[in-house]
Amino acid sequence: MAGRRRALIVANGEYDNAGLQRLGSPAADADALAGVLADRAISDFEVQVVRNETAHVVQAEIEDLCLEGKPDDVLLLHFSCHGLKDDAGGLYFAARNTRPDRLRSTAVPAQFVQQCLRQSRSRSIVLLLDCCYGGAFGQGVAVRASGDANVLDSFRGGRGRAVITASNSIEYAFEGARLASDEPAQPSVFTSALVEGLRTGEADRDEDGWIALGELYEYLFDRVRERNPKQTPSRDIEMQGELYLAKSRRRRIKPSPVPADLSAAISAENPFTRLGAVAELRRRLSSSNLPVALGAYEALKTMAATDIEHVAAAASDALRLAAVRVDVSAVRLSAPPGAVASAELRLAGPPVAREARFEASHSWTRVTETDSGAELAVTAGASGTRRGNVVVTGPTGEAVVAVEIEAFPVPEPETAAEPEPSPAEPAVKPVPEPAVAEAEGGPDPDSGSAVAAGPEAGGAVSRPEPTGEEPRPAGRLPPAVADPVAGTAGILAIAAAVFAVIGLGLDYHYSDSLAEYRPGMPGYVVIVASGALAAGFLTLVPRTRQRTGPSLLFGVGFAALFGLLRFAGEGVVISSDHSDPVLGAGFTFELLAHGAVVLAAGCAVVALRRNPAGGLGAGMVRGWGAWLAIGLGAAAAAGWIIQLTVLAEEDRSVAERSAAYFVLGAVLAAALPVVAAILRPPAVGCAVLGAGAVGLTGVLALTISTLESYHYLNLAGEGIAGTALAGLVVHAVVMAVRLRRNQPNGRQP
Secondary structure (H helix, E strand, O other): OOOOEEEEEEEOOOOOOOOOOOOOHHHHHHHHHHHHHHOOOOOOOEEEEEEOOOHHHHHHHHHHHHHOOOOOOEEEEEEEOOEEEOOOOOEEEOOOOOOOOOHHHHOEEHHHHHHHHHHOOOOEEEEEEEOOOOOOOOOOOOEOEOOOOOOHHHHOOOOOEEEEEOOOOOOOOEOOOOOOOOOOOOOOHHHHHHHHHHHHOOOOOOOEEEEEHHHHHHHHHHHHHHHOOOOOOEEEEEOOOOOEEEEEEEEOOOOOOOOHHHHHHHOOOOHHHHHHHHHHHHHHHOOOOHHHHHHHHHHHHHHHHHOOHHHHHHHHHHHHHOOOEEOOOEEEEEEOOOOEEEEEEEEEOOHHHHOOEEEEOOOOEEEEEOOOEEEEEEEOOOOEEEEEEEEEEEOOEEEEEEEEEEEOOOOOOOOOOOOOOOOOOOOOOOOOOOOOHHHHHOOOOOOOOOOOOOHHHOOOOOEEOOOOOOOOOHHHOOOOOOOHHHHHHHHHHHHHHHHHHHHHOOOOEOOEOHHHHOOOHHHHHHHHHHHHHHHHHHHHOOOOOOOHHHHHHHHHHHHHHHHHHHHHHHHHHHHHHOOOOOEOHHHHHHHHHHHHHHHHHHHHHHHHHHOOOOOOEEOOOOOHHHHHHHHHHHHHHHHHHHHHHHHHHHOHHHHHHHHHHHHHHHHHHHHHHHHHHHEEOHHHHHHHHHHHHHHHHHHHHHHHHHHOOOOOOOOHHHHHHHHHHHHHHHHHHHHHHHHHHOOHHHOOO
16 A cells, blocks of 8 residues: 655745845745645645744654654655754754754754654655755855755665755755845745756656656756756665656657558558558547557658658648647737746647647746646746747647747836825835836826726736736736827828818708708718817827727717718719719718728727737626616617607608618617627727717707607607717716726726
8 A cells, every 4th residue: 555645845044043144945945846746746745844943843843754654655855944064064954043153952953854764664765955065155146054064974874765965065055046125036946946857747757657766866967057067966865666756747658550451551552542541540640549649640651751642642631630739829928027927838639649748948938737738937037028939849749839928117106296095095016107109198097997808808818927016907018119000090080070071061962061951960970070080189199099099989980880871872872863963072071081980990999909908809798887888779779760650650751761860870879889898898898888979969960850840749759869878978988987996006907
């Protein structure tokens, strides 16, 4: 019966005595190593961590671990602390209360640890020492002790014991990072290599699916020497047989030979027989039995290289199905300097294609293999963009995934006088200001109007991990330069507004202006032109060009659809009824103007999707506010339909000629709040709803002018439509204010 697997991690980095330098790595060492040792899919140890305790507490835990061990138990003891020696050359491990001049009473003697190990009944004990025993302090490098001490001599003797040290007797065990209060500590060179070897399976040198103690030492030796040539791990292993510390996903697959009858078909003279063999090999290639699948793969490779053209083409096509494939070819992330962002890579294809390993090109990309692929944890640099790749290698080939992470600027505290925050307002770090044109205008109010980005927001998946810093919200990412699509949209909208106003003074139908030929239509044109002019300017202004301007222009374009369809339809009808030109320049100007507004709205949608602050997305209708808006839109539509019905009862011919106004207005009024409700982020939906509702109020002028000759007609339908549209405008404003109030200090909720 297999025994228990127990691990004790002793991490001491805080010391009461001023003579012992504080260490940052032990805390990070303990967290990283405890995580990988406790992982049931890797090491499956019962892990206990002793952090910054006094010597007697540490000794009690060591004694409990060793004396409670049974013969079949595997015990692992890891030290991450200062290593010290006394005048007689005795080795000690520093505890929180250690005094360099009172080592026997305040430190943990190596002799005590050795005695506990010898008295334990366990036949498999591993001691890992990430301490140092030599004496210099280099700038930016915290070294973990002073003096010389032959650490392995302190633990020699005893069967079933293994000691692996971070350095030999005259070298230093370097910490992973400069000790600074504003930087998170990293695991030491030795422990980070230990964790990496176990977690990734790279320490499985023979790729048999298990990491033996000897393999682990060889991996540690190579990795530590690679990262720091001045540090040499050492070992003393006295064990019979292999001790396996962890499982590994790395395993060498030996291809199974194909059956004799299939082999005969592969070498048959008849090409159609060989094509049948390709089909069978293709089927075996999808098998979950990896040796069988790899045997089929090798046979197909031979046929693709040596057979005639059409048989080789069929074999090559089958091989492509088993190629190593990843769901994405590139990962692009962003995070504050020194922070970590994560992404997931998923393997595709048959089982043999998913039997792959992942290797990062740089240390700032950490890869954790999973059943479906791998998870990436990418650390941003101090500034600029880091670029690297992850190589995915399997028995059927390899794939390369580009990895890129941008560090956006660290915010500076604002010096301008501002109102004091209320006591209930949470204390957060100031968010960064936009870096280019936005800098002149202060904080970008519209870039903070989005809700937290998620799957509904579209774009790449980026999930910043906790790093002790307030992550910069996605809506605050400034563009490096102005988006040319947004600029085009703004210019089109302004030009359209000018054309629309000019068209009002020109002949529309024969010598009649638009006001004379279609009373009420100029009111609609003025409202749309005003909205296009305002939204166009906001799309060009640096402070609002990311989201506010394009969102409003989207709403104005939605309302301009009424005019575009109405003018285009009228042009078709009049042109078909008259052979001579009866439509003047006013008609042309208005048609072009409304078409330009709709085109500008389309450009605005593209700009919103390209927005570096988070692309435009869509989601389900959620919340009472969205359903209220949809209800108001339905009420406006119902009002116009009711009014058309009343008009038809009075004069059917007039109702038929004017039906386009009422029906088209009703359709747009009903559709507008639905579109706004599904848009993400919600702030965009609010802007679209408000601008679109204001534009559709212009349709009221048209419908009322149609009815003004019927003074006795009931105008209840117009009242319902007008009230509902006004309600939509008010509702959009209220929801926008609520969104802004729910964002403390300009952050997205």
